[in-house]
Amino acid sequence: MENEIRVLSTLALMGAVRGLAEPYQAAGGARIDADFAPTLGLLERLRGGEAADVVILTREALGDLARQGTVVADSRVDLARSFVGIAVKAGADHPGIATEEALRATLLGARAVAYSRIGASGIFFAALIERMGIAPAINARARIIPSGLTAELLVSGEAELAVQQLSELKLVAGIEVVGPIPRHLQTPAVFSAGRLSASQRVVQADRLLKYLASPEVAPMLRDSGLEP
Template sequence: MTTELNVFSTIAVQPAVESLAPSFETAHDCRLVVTWNTAPALVKRLQAGEMADLLILNRAGMDTMISDGRVAPGTDVTLASSATAIAIRAGAPRPDISTPDALVRTLRAARAISYTDPAAGGASGIYFAKLLDRLGIAAEINAKTKFPPPAGLSGQFLVSGEAELAVQQKPELLQVPGIEILGPLPGELHMVTTFVAGVETASAKAAMARALIDFLCTPPAAEVFRAKGLDPA
């Protein structure tokens, strides 16, 4: 019988992991059963009693799980990192976001924008909401903001024409056909999220989970992470 390896993973690495999974499954005669969501949502589910063999979370989420005793000591490994970026519909005029002041002007000029709902727990949404507060434009921008559903993609609103700018992790933006990355948040506003894998302490398949982490750290895997918009560790 094919072994199933249960993985709880943040959606930021979904394109890379889904591309790499078939090779690992074939080599190890197993099947990856992956639950995709934002890292905070996954942490809540784990704290409510759910289990997985392998966790792929942001650094903050992994630190919480380590503190809770849910990650086997010494198994947490940094896989990759990603910048929060801004996208536009493919072929649309490219507004200036080269400086913080230029970004503020561009956000104010946009008819509508989309970023992930901070209540859903995504790192980019939480950071961007705080950034709007810090820039003093939160009420103005949020009045014309469209939030995707939890674990959704803000870039979809660019394709539908419901928004002119979308903000999210770069690999999540790259999942949406028909849009273009304008660039990362400028200057001191730049934000990078680190993604970490770790083996669940109570997993009965710890050896296979460790093998998956090793596989995700190989040079060929690093190239896939890079192609999907992440910076491998």
């Protein structure tokens, strides 16, 4: 379709992109055809030749694509910061995670912790429990999924705790977000967007990028669990 734009986006922006797609089109913008996956999965698909107009990835990944010429460097815009959090099944007690000591006790006391293998949050969490010296104990009973939404394992009963970007946890019904992992233990992920060099819809892509970075979208980002 001529007035349709293809977007490949990290899972962290799924809630926001889905929320803004309809009002954006109603205001005269192109119809957004979006697909969502972890950043590493999207990079593999792009390397395989998948076509798109706009990509939303971590700032670092988007910068690498710009240096390679895959993304137009001066089209890039930063959209939001994201922190990793922990969730439980709806109705379950909220464990303590406010301090490193409380987080350690909660993780070690959990029947099973769910996190993703290739998502930014999963890579961070794997490194965090290594630094904390509890990786063997956690991983011995962890539910590590290849990709996707870890909080779904709370609903199915396969895990007691789920770890992921706050915005990704909030996509799953039947769970409750306990809160972020202590911020001094993590560096927020910054998600950015840019236009692919091979896109044939330059005007539509640049208009969407301008909209994504506008104050108008900031409330949708906040509602989805991100910081504009």
